Amino acid sequence: MLHTTFLNKTFSNPIVLASGILGVTGASLAHMVENGCGGVTTKSISLEPRPGHKNPTMMGTDDYFLNAVGLSNPGVANALPEIAKFHSLSTAPIIASIFAGTADEFGEVAEHICASPIDFIEVNISCPNVGKEFGTPFAYSTTAIEAITKIVKSKSTVPIIIKLSPNAWNIAEMAKAAEAAGADAITAVNTISGLMIDIESRRPILANKQGGVSGPALLPIALKCVYDIYASVKIPIIGTGGVTTGRDAIAMIMAGATLVGVGSAAYYREKTCFAKIVAEMAEFMQTENIKSLAEIRGAAHTN
Amino acid sequence: MLPKTVKISKIIDENPSVKTFYFSHNLKSKPGQFVMLWLPDIDQKPFSISSDDGENFGLTVFKRGPLTEKLFTLKVGDRAGSTGPFGTCYSILPNRHYIMVAGGYGAAPLSFLSTKICELPGVTIDFIVGARSKDLLLFEDRLKLIPHLKIHATTDDGSAGRKGRVTDVLEELLKNATSKPLVVTCGPELMEKAVLDLCNKYDSDCELSIERQMKCGFGICGQCAVDDLGLCMCIDGPVVNRALANRIFELGKYHRDKAGNKINY
Incomplete structure (x- = not known):
């Protein structure tokens, strides 16, 4: 009932582990499949190793989660054995998330990562937490999106997915630019910029000061983005942002998503959140007599 | 999971490079668990809890980096941010x-x-x-x-x-x-x-x-996941029993740094 085909690849269910959460090692990614997700996304990988920002890098409340990890990762050369490790432990599809500071470097990382057995590349052009180092995220500019999409596409041997930012007020235009430049799919959305202050010490809590907001507070923002993108492009969407329950995931699919990214839910409902969400989706479908997700995909669009 | 402001109630010199800091807060912790201790503008790191009598909890700290160096300059009445307790006991x-x-x-x-x-x-x-x-x-x-x-x-x-x-x-x-x-x-x-x-x-x-690099302390960042089980040592550890320890392939072989690179023992 929940089997989902995404760019000719079959996922046992539409829930994929979102990039950045529990995705440092191949073993950790495989363990999340054991916990119920249909596929996984690695933490974003760059050309060189990065230790990331100082702590605190994350915090959460009942309503939102805030993080600025600073794209820590072991670099593409050390990421390859982790992806191989994932493959030795799991048969689920794996999306390799990549990022870089320039379009050319994006191409270089994409070429490197394709040497490992990945199913898709997700191009992270939308991290809100490394502005000091890399300037304004590429995800706010159609010109940058076109340039990066073209070069990554030309260097990749697997389909590519462009990950967009909810900070871009005209995200549907960004999705159109990606589609026109050859993107195979869109992930929407990354976290939205935010900040929290500890009033006793009178300081921002995160060492990076600003961070990316995820968790329940991001859901309606992400739904609006996915809804707008679905109405504007033909390529499939991984709907990500604030999904913590099966009902949230169903809403994401009704907005137009094919796959549903889940990350911060692990904070709210532990790592078993994936299996819980999948079970709740199945229960809702049974109650509403929905035979397949294709039946309800984009159902919230009236025309 | 917001940092809680805690006040230093007592400081004991254990040896020239080790002090125990007591914080007045009912942490409700068990032996083996840890807290993330935060000094704003400096850093936040995990510390094993060395005592907890329901009124004060203690952290025994070795001076070894910017966070602990700053901590060693603090006095009774000064404040820090604490999250936790985390992990198994x-x-x-x-x-x-x-x-x-x-x-x-x-x-x-x-x-x-x-x-x-x-x-x-x-x-x-x-x-x-x-x-x-x-x-x-x-x-x-x-x-x-x-x-x-x-x-x-x-x-x-x-x-x-x-x-x-x-x-x-x-x-x-x-x-x-x-x-x-x-x-x-x-x-x-x-x-x-x-x-x-x-x-x-x-x-x-x-x-x-089992000590591993930890960023969050509550099972989200994945930095402390061990091979090949993929279990986070902040949630399923730090205290593990013999059966689980025997299944942690990397134990005694390697751990990972902040980037996620393997560092051999």
């Missing part, structure tokens, strides 16, 4: 013979455990504590006050207690054990691995505390 069981194996700062959580279990009926403790030299032996005075506890000190240079390794003493105790002991250990990973190997050899129950 050591078993607290009555009618049990505990053998504790502490290396260096590992004495901190095990002395906390000793204060909790010595109140239970039928508990006896052999506490093996090792250090490079006499001045680095921790908590001997504190441990002497605990009933039913026998201290076995070892030093690398023989400047206090017996010259040699903690595992030499452990093997003798395991060999001569009449009832089934519970071995609990905290210290450098290679020492813990040697303890685990002895417990496997003598088929003794065992609990280890």
